[in-house]
Each structure stands twice: as structure tokens, then as C-alpha cells.
Amino acid sequence: MKVKSLRALALVASLACLASAAAHADAFDAHITIRADRPGAVINPNIYGQFVEHLGRGVYEGIWVGPDSPIPNTRGIRNDVVAALRKIRIPLVRWPGGCFAETYHWRDAIGPREKRPRGVNTAWGDETESNHFGTHEFMDFIEQVGAQPFISVNVASGTPAEAQAWMQYLTGPASSGAGQERARNGRTEPWKIPFIGIGNETWGCGGNMTAEFYSDVYRQYVSVLKPYGSMIASDANSDDYAWTETFLTRALFRHPPETSTTLAYISKQRQIDMISVHFYTFSGNDWGKKSPAVGFDELDWVRSMERTWKTDAMIAGHSAILDRHDPKGQVGISFSEWGAWWATDKNRPSNLYQANTLRDAVIAGLTLNIFQNHAARVKMANLAQMVNVLQALILTDKEKMLLTPTYHVFDLYQGHQGATLLPTEVEAPEYSFEGVKVPALSVSASRAAGGEVTLSLVNLDPVRDAKIDIDVQGRVVRAAKGRMMTAASMDARPEFDRPDPLQPSAARSVSVRRGVVSLVAPAKSVTVLQLH
Ligand code: AHR
Numbered sequence: 330m331k332v333k334s335l336r337a338l339a340l341v342a343s344l345a346c347l348a349s350a351a352a353h354a355d356a357f358d359a360h361i362t363i364r365a366d367r368p369g370a371v372i373n374p375n376i377y378g379q380f381v382e383h384l385g386r387g388v389y390e391g392i393w394v395g396p397d398s399p400i401p402n403t404r405g406i407r408n409d410v411v412a413a414l415r416k417i418r419i420p421l422v423r424w425p426g427g428c429f430a431e432t433y434h435w436r437d438a439i440g441p442r443e444k445r446p447r448g449v450n451t452a453w454g455d456e457t458e459s460n461h462f463g464t465h466e467f468m469d470f471i472e473q474v475g476a477q478p479f480i481s482v483n484v485a486s487g488t489p490a491e492a493q494a495w496m497q498y499l500t501g502p503a504s505s506g507a508g509q510e511r512a513r514n515g516r517t518e519p520w521k522i523p524f525i526g527i528g529n530e531t532w533g534c535g536g537n538m539t540a541e542f543y544s545d546v547y548r549q550y551v552s553v554l555k556p557y558g559s560m561i562a563s564d565a566n567s568d569d570y571a572w573t574e575t576f577l578t579r580a581l582f583r584h585p586p587e588t589s590t591t592l593a594y595i596s597k598q599r600q601i602d603m604i605s606v607h608f609y610t611f612s613g614n615d616w617g618k619k620s621p622a623v624g625f626d627e628l629d630w631v632r633s634m635e636r637t638w639k640t641d642a643m644i645a646g647h648s649a650i651l652d653r654h655d656p657k658g659q660v661g662i663s664f665s666e667w668g669a670w671w672a673t674d675k676n677r678p679s680n681l682y683q684a685n686t687l688r689d690a691v692i693a694g695l696t697l698n699i700f701q702n703h704a705a706r707v708k709m710a711n712l713a714q715m716v717n718v719l720q721a722l723i724l725t726d727k728e729k730m731l732l733t734p735t736y737h738v739f740d741l742y743q744g745h746q747g748a749t750l751l752p753t754e755v756e757a758p759e760y761s762f763e764g765v766k767v768p769a770l771s772v773s774a775s776r777a778a779g780g781e782v783t784l785s786l787v788n789l790d791p792v793r794d795a796k797i798d799i800d801v802q803g804r805v806v807r808a809a810k811g812r813m814m815t816a817a818s819m820d821a822r823p824e825f826d827r828p829d830p831l832q833p834s835a836a837r838s839v840s841v842r843r844g845v846v847s848l849v850a851p852a853k854s855v856t857v858l859q860l861h
Pocket of ligand 1: 382427429529530666713714719
């Protein structure tokens, strides 16, 4: 009975979604110019990176099922999830957290699994942490996917010595003591750790620090971790520009300005490879009043788009500070946590699990376009989180797996990976609803080494199609084709054991005449074209 009434409620909510989106349907016109004559920075493949934390079923079930599981696996790691990630060329995975990383002691999760101590995940609901997925299992997973590891070390409850010992264990030659211990645990050859995160949200769960205090803590960690990989600083909270300003002033170089005369040479050694930013989308700006993941209305939709667009201004704000401190552009931005965070569903199967709809796809397309368009500074990003948590790429239900609308966007955007950004000029109206206004169209273009131009277009307007003309300056276009995703309702979503309503299909009404490309980007859609 309860199930039935819940279904009825869901049906009413879906109809509301459909009704508001189908109210009126005049298309709007838009014009895009792609400046192939003014190529920009290379789009770093790492901006399509992922984030995995010990939280809900993000690791356990989502990745790790154990070697004895009936779910097909390789050394305990799910084969279906690995295959799906390989297909979209996931370049990078950040682990073990998040706030969890700030409680994590890596030694608890090495050696024979049956002997590892059980812990309590105090960061996330006091759930039991078996420690069965530790350093070796994560690195095995990384190698199976063909990705790079980004390890976030514990700053809040750990020490520089603990972090240094972890790096020695991971990367030390087999002849070293740490390497011998690693070999006894099954791995002779050292691993490479290209990216090391020095703490997570150190303004909050990662130590509750001020920017001044964190700068000094960072300096201490870097002094022992620098030999092992690129140094990624803990994030500024969203648009906390004061944090970035203070941190760069105090920590960019090996010694702060006041001591630089005595140690002039080493003082100038740069010790930050990337600063980070964390920012989540919900509808509006109030963490306490989030939109539901499904059954939302158009006001929730437009507010979610408005909040996602803030990513653009936020990157510009942090970049402007970087430009002053680092005019040569050597320090990148790692957008280490991004994605949609919807209201808690009481019936969710695990912590921070949420449904993933067409709205998530539009948010993903818009966010990736923004990252790409800031390719000169944004060198890495991590979707929160890869499997079963928040805006996931993949959802699982025991042996079942589904690919979310967000996954399809990452798939469609593959042509941008490692390509050269081409600036775009967009003439399009705003989409406005109940006084909230946002640009209706988000666009990003790039050229691959072989010459193919990829253009990603997101129509944020949930009601009106966009009739778009595109001209490319500095290049003659003869052919265009592409794929797109949309659906009738704003909260259309895939469900286990049902056909996927958001499976990408051929882009709509694409033609090329005298070098001008035309197409229709349907209301609430993500389209990616390849131009030849
Ligand atoms: O992604 C979930 C949590 O969000 C992370 O653990 C934390 O860093 C952020 O607040």
C-alpha cells in the first residue's frame, strides 16, 4: 500500500515536470562563431577525473565486491564497472576522500585482508569500515581502469611522517625497507603517484583551519612530500577568494616574502602545482533547502542552472588571483569536487545515493564546458562521486549496474580530451523563469590533433528548442555529425531492468551549407558535434 502511494506521488510529480516543460514551445535562434584561427590552451584530460570516497556504497559494492563474490570480478574488483570506466577513458581517480581521508590511516588497510582491523567511518554515519579496500586494492583498480591515482593524504588526524611513509611504501624501490614490505604484501614493482592532495576541506572537516594556519601546515607537508609527485593544495570553499589570496601569499614559494633575502635562491622555489576548489550544485544557495533528485519543478530547474553557472565566475575569480601571483600560468586549478547534491531521500539504499536524471546530464555538460573554456588554468577536476554517491556516473544494485545520464555526457565529451580549445562567441537569448535568468546556451569547442573539431552545446531552456547556426573562422567545414541526449521530462532517468530513456541518439536536423553548420538543439539537451 505504502509503495503504491509512493508510486502515485512520483507519477504526479513526473506529470508536473512534464506539464511545466511542455507549456509553450517556440524555438529560439542562436548564432555561434568558432574561432579556429585563435587556438587556446590544451584541454587536460584530467578534467574528466573522478572522485571515490569510502562513503555509502561508493567503494564497497560500487567497486569492491571481494574475490569470492558471485558478481564477476578481477581480484575483488567489479568487471562491469571497470569496463564502463575504460570505455569513457577515465583518466584519474581521487581517493580515499573527502572527509573520510582526514580520518584515514593507510597502515590499517595493507597486508592480509582477514587480519586488517575493522574501523568506524566517523566521517560518514559511523558505518563499519572493513579496510578490505586499501592501498593495494585501489592501485589494482587504477591499473585495471588505466587511470592515474590522485591520493589525498590525511592532514587533520595524520602527520607528515605518516604521509611520507605512505609515499615511501607506494613508490620506494624494491630494495628499500618500505619496498620490501610492499613486496611482502604482493607488489614488488613500485607504483607512481603523480598527484598528492595535501588535505581536504582543511577549512572544515579537514582540520577546521584558517588559511594562515593551513599555509604553514601545507609548507610542512610539502617539505617531505615534494619528491613524490605534484602537490595539490586543499581547496578554497567555493568562492572564498580570501583563502586563495592568503594561501598563495604565504605558501606559493618555499619561504614567505619576509625571509626571502636570507635564502634568496631556495626562497623562489615554487611549491604549489595546483590549488583546488570545491563547489556543489543544488537548487538555490541554501544547503538546508535542496531540491529533490526527481519530481522537482521548473523553479528548481532554473535555480540549479543558475548555481551551476556560478562555476564560471568562481574559476575566473580564483584565476584572477593566480594571475597576480603566478603570471606565467604555472599553477593550475584542480576542481577537486563538483556535482549535484540533491535532498536526502529517506528510501535511499545507502548514504548520499541519489537518482540521476536529465537535469544531472545538463549540469554535467554545462560544468564540463566551463572547465574546458578555462583550460589555461583548470588542469584537473573530480566528479563527486564516481559510483553510487551524489552525481554518480554509475549506479549499482548488487549484481546490476546502470550507466547514468551523467555517464553519457562524459562519453559524448571524449573528443575534447587532450584537444586544443577553440574560443567561441555565442549570440543567444537568456532563459528566464520566475525572475531567475541564465544564459540559455552553453558552448565549448576544441580541435583534436587529427584536425577534427568537437563542439559541445547545452540547451538549458527546458521548454524551447534552439535553432543554431555555426560558422567556423579559419577553417572550411564540409561535414558535421553528432549525438545528443534529451527526454520529454526534466527528471527522466534510467532505472534498473528498464530501457534507458536517455541513451544518446543522432543529433537533430544537422546540415552544412556553404561552410555554415545548422542544427536544432532540443529543449533541455546536451549535443556534441564533430565537424570535418
Ligand atoms: O563528496 C562528499 C563530501 O563533500 C566530501 O567528503 C567532502 O570533501 C565534501 O564536503
